[in-house]
């Protein structure tokens with residue numbers, strides 16, 4: 001059966017609550033006027049007559065900047081005690097300014113005895129007659145407390161004085177709180193919003209006493225209603241939050257579940273109180289500020305915050321964080337259902353939860369959800385919420401791990417493994433407003449669902465009150481929680497598992513007809529009755545959330561903080577494993593490298609050993625063989641023919657193996673000495689090649705011949721010729737192998753040395769060419785000198801006295817004339833020669849190749865000496881003066897021998 005869409009549900013009133021029951025609800029909309037005046041067009045006025053401006057509809061959902069929020073108070077000692085409230089920290093009597101608790105006040109107002117009530121007109125001091133709601137003047141109003149002033153020390157309000165548990169150490173409530181359970185009633189507050197218009201107020205029918213937390217109605221079925229807090233039209237959002245939610249938020253941070261919800265007729269200021277505006281932030285943004293302040297002020301714990309945001313619209317749950325924001329296409333959503341579990345209680349699933357790290361981030365998430373929330377214009381509200389909206393902030397917290405587990409060995413805590421995680425939930429609920437008349441079908445349908453769920457909520461609270469009188473209904477079997485999604489979701493809170501603060505909003509003046517006004521009054525009275533019943537019915541026995549320990553259990557698995565811790569541990573382990581693995585790999589690589597090197601070395605070593613063995617075997621065999629030969633040589637006396645004895649030769653050869661052996665020994669040195677070893681090898685190469693050369697150059701054959709001869713001579717039958725031959729062949733093969741090895745080495749050594757000497761050759765070539773040139777010069781000079789000497793000798797011979805024979809002969813043949821002529825010719829040719837030589841010598845002197853001595857001698861300049869090529873005598877003898885005919889003599893000529 002569909003919900004009724006025609007009438008606003010009237011809350012059932014428990015019989016036992018006389019005074020509440022005695023407040024008559026108007027049966028019909030046409031009931032006699034309760035005295036409420038139709039709201040006038042004038043604005044609501046403040047105590048000084050000023051009318052607080054009504055925010056326009058559009059103002060409501062302005063983006064709220066966290067910077068515009070007031071800073072949370074530092075000291076929390078401003079709160080007084082509030083007995084009987086689960087949110088009260090102290091056990092002291094309430095402020096003297098607050099005469100009674102709400103409960104008492106309701107009770108007292110319910111007593112049939114002359115209870116000061118408007119109903120019976122005996123309002124002895126309870127009702128302040130001077131209050132005139134009609135003109136908006138509220139004579140009893142708490143002075144508006146600014147948040148900043150409230151931040152300074154303690155202050156008391158008209159409703160309650162709180163005292164923070166932290167500062168009331170040792171108090172009874174603190175002791176109780178330490179047990180982890182807080183018992184008491186919920187906090188119920190009523191907020192009266194300023195009238196939009198002021199032309200239809202029932203003159204003097206309503207009395208609002210914020211100081212005494214009292215609302216009185218003097219109309220028909222009127223009465224006095226006391227609550228924990230009554231906020232007048234002058235109280236701002238900050239004050240409302242401070243008094244009805246601040247402590248609860250703190251408790252949530254300490255590990256208790258907490259629920260704050262706003263209940264009231266449409267357009268009475270629920271959303272305004274919960275969300276607020278940019279200039280006057282409401283409960284939600286202020287709670288967020290306090291949550292983060294608490295985290296900042298609690299360095300001993302670490303926190304993780306998750307947030308979800310859902311709405312119940314037409315009895316269906318929608319995830320506001322998964323929905324597309326205004327304008328975007330809505331993604332198809334999985335149906336969200338309510339489930340119950342022993343640890344979590346009733347919860348919606350699947351629901352998106354976002355982890356938030358800053359107030360701004362949290363506000364942004366909520367603002368996104370707000371955008372998706374369904375609102376519509378109604379008769380009483382331009383932007384009416386058409387759904388119940390539930391913001392859930394899940395707080396996970398855990399004792400912070402000591403930074404250095406090793407430090408403070410004496411401190412037990414430092415040795416403790418991280419403590420369990422506490423999970424608590426703060427539910428901030430903005431209910432849709434009850435609504436009687438709706439114009440469109442859609443609005444009517446929405447209204448019907450809203451009204452039905454609110455009716456169920458009223459019924460549950462009424463029944464709670466009944467069962468409380470009967471001794472309780474622990475299982476809640478008799479309570480119709482399941483009749484609506486709202487009550488099902490609120491089951492935990494309503495059954496006392498969480499701390500609850502209810503804000504009921506009301507508007508005392510309304511525009512419209514008398515009927516509308518009457519209806520409005522009825523609704524207002526219903527709201528007040530609901531608040532009274534809630535105050536009396538819901539008894540909280542909220543326990544601090546258990547700490548989920550370790551990895552086991554469903555609770556622990558749900559706890560993100562624990563999951564993250566485990567994940568971090570796992571990742572750390574993985575990191576360590578990877579690091580170890582890497583180290584292992586590096587070590588393996590090194591080992592492999594070493595192994596490869598060792599293998600290489602071993603291979604080389606093996607080669608060398610093999611080589612050495614080969615050489616040794618060959619040499620050994622050879623020595624044996626030679627020994628045999630030596631013996632036979634000795635016996636045969638082969639030295640008699642005067643040639644080099646075989647022994648001598650072999651001993652000469654035997655030097656070679658000896659040197660080879662030693663060199664092989666050198667070649668197996670460690671790789672560190674490789675350079676030296678290479679040098680040694682080259683030496684070996686030279687030596688070996690020398691040996692090999694010597695052996696291969698025919699001497700070996702000679703030796704073999706000698707051997708054969710020796711063997712032949714050794715006719716004593718020591719070895720047969722064939723055996724000798726075989727031995728020699730084997731020996732030859734050995735030698736060949738040995739020679740080839742030595743040749744290889746020689747080749748290597750040559751290659752190495754050729755690269756070293758190639759550069760030196762070019763220099764030497766140039767030097768040789770130079771020397772050759774000089775030598776040529778010298779030769780030419782020598783030739784010239786020789787020919788000059790010859791000419792001189794001839795000349796000398798001619799000047800010597802002739803033999804008588806020759807003189808005679810000359811004289812007889814020719815007298816002086818022909819001889820003189822020839823002499824002259826010769827002298828001339830000598831002079832020419834001398835001149836030529838002189839020129840040549842002068843030329844050399846000029847070039848600096850020759851130095852002329854003091855006595856006319858010449859010698860080569862030191863830089864032009866030929867050195868090893870065979871220099872001419874350093875000093876040439878001075879040229880002898882050649883006798884020339886008088887008058888033809890020229891300069892003396894040097895001559896060299």
Ligand SMILES: Nc1ncnc2c1ncn2[C@@H]1O[C@H](COP(=O)(O)OP(=O)(O)OP(=O)(O)O)[C@@H](O)[C@H]1O
Nearest residue numbers: 055193266267268269270271272381384385432433
């Ligand atoms: N205490 C207040 N001071 C000033 N303006 C207020 C106050 N309370 C409500 N208003 C204004 O009244 C109008 C309606 O308020 P609001 O939307 O909060 O009502 P509501 O109870 O949430 O209505 P609904 O149930 O239809 O969503 C808004 O324009 C809001 O700004």
